[in-house]
Amino acid sequence: MDGAEKTLSTISGVTNDLGRLRDNIDSVISKSTQTADGLRPRLSDLQVQIRRLGEPPAKDAPPETAAVAAERARLDVQAAEVSGAIKTLEVTWWRARQAIDKITDLRLQMFVRSLTEQMSSPLMPEFWSEIGRQKSSVQWRLKYNAEDWWGSINRQKGSVLVLLAAAIGLYLLLKAVALAVTRYRPGPNATPPSFFERAASASWIAPVRAIPGVAAVLLLYGGLEYLGLLYYPTAAPAGAAFFRYALVFTAVSALIISVFAPNRPERRLMALSDRSARRITVLLILLALINSIDLFLSKFGQILYFPLSMSVAQSLFTSLAFAFVLIGLLLTPFESNETTLARPVGRSEPIWLKFPLWIAAASIIACCLTGYIAMGRFLAQQLVMTGVVGLIAVLLFLAIRAFTRGSTTSRGHISVILEERMGFDELRRKQLGWLTEVVLTFGVAFVTIPILLLQWGFAAPDIRDWLQRLLFGFEVGQIRISIVKILLGIAIFVALVFVTRLIQRRLRENILIAPKMDAGIANSIDTAVGYAGTGLAAVIAISYAGFNITNLAIVAGALSVGIGFGLQSIVNNFVSGLILLIERPIKVGDWVVVGNEQGTVRSISVRSTEIETFDRASLIVPNSELITGRVLNWTHRSALGRVVLKFSAGPDVDPRRVLAILTECANRHPTILREPAPIAVFEGYTATTTDYTLRVLLPDITHGLRVQSDLRVAVYEALRRSGIAFAAALPEAAS
Template identity: 30%
Template sequence: MRRVRQNRWGMGLLALLLCIALPAFAAPAPGPQSVARNQLPLLAEGASLEQLNDRLELIRQSVSASGNDDLLSDLRQAALQVQKQADSLIALRATDIERLDDQLKVLGPPLPDEAPSLTSQRQVLSAQKDALLDEERQANLLSQSGRDLAVQIINLRRSLFNSQISTRSASPLSPAFWSTLIRPTEDDLGRLNRLSDEVWTAFETALAPGNRGLFITTLVIAALIWVVGRRLLERLAIWSMIRWLPEGRLRRSALALTIGLATIVTINVSASLLRWGLVNSATLSADVLNLIGQWLTLLIFCSFIVGLGRAMLMLSRPSWRLPPIPDQIATALGPFPLILALALLLTAGEERINSVIASSLALTVAVNGLTALVTALIFFFALLRHRRTRRRFELERPSGIAGLLPFVVAVWVAVILLSLLSGYLSLAYFLTVKLLWISVVTTSAYLLIACFGDLCETLLSPKQPGGLALAAALGLSPRHQAQATTVLAGIGRTLLLFTAALLAFMPSGSSPGELLEGFAQLDVSGRSLGNLNIVPEDLLLAAAFLVGGMFAVRVLKRWLSERLLPETNMDAGMRASLVTLVGYIGFVLLAIVVMSTLRINLTNLTWVVSALSVGIGFGLQAIVQNFISGLILLTERPVKVGDWVSLAGVEGDIRRINVRATEIQMSDRSTVIVPNSQFISQNVRNVTMDNALGVVGITLTLPLETDVLQVRELLLQAYAEHEAILKAPATSVSFKDLTSNGLIISVSGYVGSPRSVSGARSDLLFTILGRLREVGIALSSPQNLMLISDSQDKAASEPPAANP
C-alpha cells in the first residue's frame, strides 16, 4: 500500500514536471492530432463516392461510441471534409454533364434516315449522361448527409456541454477534491506511466551522442531568440517609430502593437525551433506529437497574455502608454500578465496531458476546477492590488467603460469562486475560459482599433502632412478628404468591433476556424421563421441582440452627428433630421432581427395586424396620422430643426422633430408640443426657410413743418452705422403719406436673420429718437377734434347774470 501511494505521488510530481518541461516543445502545426482522427483512415483528395460513403459510415460509428468533446470536434471536421469533397464531385459532374449536353446538341435530335454511327454515338453519350446524373444525385445525398451529421455532432457536443455544466462535484473546500488530484486512480497512473516513458525515451534519443549537438544548438538559439531577440526587435521598433512616424497618437499605438507582436512572435519562434530540433533529433510517439500539438494552442494563448499585457502597460515607456492608466496602477499590475501566463502553463498544461492520456472524468473535472481556482485567485489579487493602489495614491475613478470594467471583472470572478465553492467545477471552468478569452479578444481589438484609427487620421486627414500630400496627388478637396477619412475609419472600426464580438461570444466548444466555416456555409435561402417555437436560449439571445443593437444604434447616431455629418455641407437641421431617420431605421431593423431570433413567423402576426387595424379605425387615427406626418417632415423637410415657424398662434424655434410631435421653443424659453399632423394639414409660416432675411422697419409721424431731407439723412446714417444692418439690399426711406396729423415717413433695412429684427429695431429706435431730439425735431402729437353744440355756443356767448 505504501508503494502504491509513493507511485501515485510520483506520478503527480511527474505530471507537474511535464507541465514545466513540455511548453518549449510546442510549435506551429495544422492542428492537434486527436485519437479519433488517428483511428480514421486518411482520406485522399479526389476520393470516390464509395470511399466517401465508407468514411461517413465510419464517422457515424465513431460518434455513437465517443463521449469526449475533443473527439467529437475532430469527427465533425471529418464530416465536413466528406461534405467538401462531395461538393467538389458535384461540381466536376456538373461540368461533365454540361460537356455531354453540348455534344448531344451537336448531334441533334434523332432522324429516321440517319446513319447508324450517329445513333450509336448518341446512345453512348446518353448512357454516359445518365450515369453522371446518377453520380451527381448520389453526391448531393452524400453532401447533405455530411452536413446533417456535422449538425448532429454540434447538437451532441452542446448536450454534452450542458450536462457537464450542470454536474456537481466536490468543491475545493472538501478533501475529496484534492485527493483526486494527489492520488489518481490506478488506470490514470498507468496511462501517465506510459506517457512518461515515451517522454523520457524522446529525451534520451534527443540527447544521444549522434543527436545531442542538434538538440542543444536549437535549445541555445531558441533561448537567444526568446531573450535577446525580443529586446533587439523592440529596440528596432522604437527606433523605426521615432525615425519614420510623425509625433502623435499613431506613434504610440504602433509601438504598443509592435511590442505585443514582438513578444508573441519571439516566443512562438523559439518554441517552433525547439520543436523542430526535437522532431529531427528524437523519436516521438503519436501521443507525444499529440501533446506537442495541444501545447501549441496553449503556448500561443499564453504568449498573447504576456504580449498584450506588456503592450497595454508599457512599463518601460510610460509616456507612450496607449490607454489612460496611471503609472502607479500600471506598476502595480505589471507582474500579473506573466504570473497568469505561467499559472496557465502549469494548470492548463495538466489538462492537455489528461486529454492525451484520456484520463478519468473525475481527474479531468478536478484539474479543470484547479485551473479555474488559480485563475480566479490571480484576477482577485490583481483587482485587490488595483483598488489598494488607487486608494493609496488617491486616484480618481475613470469614467465610462474604463471605470465599469473593474466592477464587471470583480462580479465575474465572484461568480467563478461561488461556483467552485458550491461544487459546480465545470461551470466555473467554463466561466474562467470565457473570462480569459474575452479579455484577450477585447485587448487585441482595442489595440487594433486604436492603431487603425490613428493610421487613417495620420495618413489621410487633411490636417496632417501625409494627408496633405495625398490630397495634392489625387486632387481632393479638404472637405471630401475629411469625409473619406471619417467614413473609412468608421467602417474599419465597425468591422473590427463586429469581428471581436463574434470571437468573444463564440459558442462553447467551437473555434474561430469553425465559426468562419459556419458563415461560409450559411444558408440564406428563404425559409419560414417557425411557428412561435421560442426556447429560453432564444430569449436570452434575443435580449442580447436587443441590448447590443440599441447600443449600436446609439453609437451610430453619435458618430453621424459628431464625426461624419459635421464634415459635410449639411446644415444643422438636415443633420438632425438625418440622424433621427437613421435611428428609426435602425430600430426597425433591430426589431426584425429580434423577431427572427425568436423564430416568430410573420404570418403569425396577422391577428396582431387585424387588431391594430380595428384599433386604428376607432381610436388610433391621430397617432398613426402623426406618425406618418413625422416621417413626411423628416423626408420632405418643409420644416427642419432650427427653423423659426409660426403655426396657429404658436411662434418659435423648432428644437426637435419626434415621431409623433414636434417641439417648438417660444421666446420665453417655454416649449410647446405640436402634433406633426398640424404641419401637414394647416398653413405654416416658415420664417427662416431658404435663409430668409429679416426686415427692420420703423414708421415715424412728424410735424408738417419738419425738414424731410434732414430727417431722411438722419435715418440713413443711423441705419448705416448699425453693425447688424446689411449693405445689400440697401436701406430705403419712403414718404408714406401726408395727413392732418403730420408727415408719415418709413425706413426699412435688412438683417441677416429674422431673429435679429427685434434687437436691431430696439437699438435703432434708441438711436433715432435721441438724434431727433438733438436736432430739435419732435414727433407729431395726435390732435383731438372737439364737437360743440349750438346751445352750448349760445350759453357761452351770453354774459353771466348779476347776483341780486
C-alpha cells in the first residue's frame, strides 16, 4: 500500500494508469480481507483457551502453578500477535479503501475536464486554418497506407473477389431464409396478437434479421485475416474496429426494424401508422449509422495518429449530423395506428419524450458551435447508447406487464398458466402475478442501471464495488446492512411460514378432526402451532438477516412507552386472546350469549373473536370483553342442556291429565334423554288459566329449538284430541 499511495500521489492524468493501480489495490483489499477472515477463528480459539484458564490470581491470593502460568503467558503472546496482525490488516484495508476513493475522484475530475475543455469555435477562422495546415500530412498518411494495403489486395485479387462473392452470396442466402422464416402473415379474420405475443415475436425476429449481416461481416473479416490482409500495423486494428462497429450497427438496425416493423403493422410494438413507422425507422437507422461511423473514424484517427484538429473536425461533423437527423426525427409526427392491433404505448405527440430530445439536440449544436465539441460528441453518443439500452428495457418492462396483467385469453399469460397447470383461484393468481411483475421489473432494473452507468462514464470497478456494498453489506452507524442477507432472511421467513402452514394443514386433516378431538381443543392447538411457527420464523429470519436479537430489548422498551399511551387496548386484546386459547373459557363451536346477542364461536384470533349469530351475521367481539365481561356459555363443559317449555290451559281441566299428556309427549321424542326423566310441573292457576312447565334434558343443546318446536306440536295435538282447551301461551325459557 505504501507503493500504491506513492504512485497515486505522482501519477499522471492517464485513465489506464489509474485502472491498473485500481486493480492492484483491489487485489490488496481481497488478500487482506481473506487473511483477516482466516485469522479471526484462530484468535477466537486462543481467547476461549485463555478464558478456560480463568482469571489470574490476585496479589494476596495463592499463586498458580508454573505450568499454568507458562501456558497463560504463551497463549497471551499468541493472542496478542494474532490480534495485532488482524488490526494491521484492517488498517491496510482502510488505507486501500481511501486510495480507491481518491482514484474515483481523480477519474471524475479527468472525465469532467475532458468534457469541459473548450477548443476553437468552428465559427472562427482559426479553426479552419489549423485544419488546412494539417491537411497535407493527413492526406499523405491516408495515401501511403491505402496504397500499401491496396497493393496487397491486388496481389491476391482473385482470392479477394472470391471472398467478396462468398460474403455476398452468404448474405443473400441467409436473407432469403430469414424472409421465409418471418414471412407468416395472419389471415384477415385472425385475432390481433397481444402485446406480449408481439414482443415475443420481436425477440426472435430481431436476431433472425441480424444473422445475414452478422454472418457476412464475420466471413469477410475471417477471410481477410486468413489471406493475411489484416496483419499490417495499421490494417489489423483498423479492420478490427471497422468490423466491430459494423456488427453493432447490424444488430441495432435489426432491433429497430423488429420493434417498429415498418411493413408489418400486425407485428409493430408501437401504436404508429405505417408512414410514421417507416420514417422513424429510417431516421433511427441513420442515427445508428452516424454513431458507428463516428466511433470508427475516432479509432482510425488514433491508429494513424491524426492531428488533434482533424479529430476535432471529425467529431464536429458527426455530432452536427447527429443533431440534425435527431431534429428530423423530432419533426416526425407520431401518428397513431387507427387499428386496434396494438395497445398504445404513448400519445400521438409524446411531449414528455420530444421535449428532452429537443433540449439535447439544441445542446449538441450549441456545444459544437461554442467549441465544446467533446461535450457535444459525448451527448450524441450517449443518446444513441442510452436510447438503445432504454428501448430494450422499456420493451422488456412492457412485455412483463403484458405477461402479468394481460387478458386471460392471451396464450402464455401467467394467469392462464397458474389456472390451467396449478388450479389457483383468481385472488391467488393476481397476487402471484403482481409478485412476478415486481421481481422481473427489479431484475430488468438491476441489469439496466449498471449498463447505463457504464455508458455515462462510470468505471466498471466502481460500479462493481457499489454493487458489492449494496448487496453484501454497508454500514449505517453501528449497523451493517446487507441486502442479500435481508432477502435471504425474507426467503427463510416465507419458507418457514409455508412449512408452518403445511404442518397446520396436516394436523387439521389427520389429527385435529372430529370425532377424534374436540373442535375447541383442535382450534387452540392449530392457533398455537401457527403463532409458534410464525414467531420462530421471524426470530430465525431476523437473526440470519444480521440483526442482533438482543437489541430488540431496546425496541421493546420503546414499545412499552407506546403501550402505556396508545397501544394498551391492542396489547390487552392480544393477551386476552392468549388467555382464551390457554384457559379456554370459550372455544370454537361453543354457543355463547354476550349481552343481547348470542351465537356460535367461529374463530378466536389475536385481537378479537368472531361469533356467528343465528341470523348468520358475524359478531366481532374484542377479546378483552370476553375476559373481563360476563359471558353465558351453553356448551362450556358439555353439550348437555335443559329445555323448559311453558303451557297454559283452561281453568276447568284436570291438572293430572295435563301433566300425564306432557310427560307422555316428552317420552315419545327420540332426542330427549330418558335419564334423568322429563318432568312436568303444575306451576299454578288463576281465574282464567292453569299453568304448567315441561323440563327435558337434551344430549346436544344446540338442537333445542327443533326439540321445542316438536314438543309444542305434539302437546298441541294431544290436548286437542283430549278435548282440553288452551289458554294464551307464555314465553318459553331455557336454562
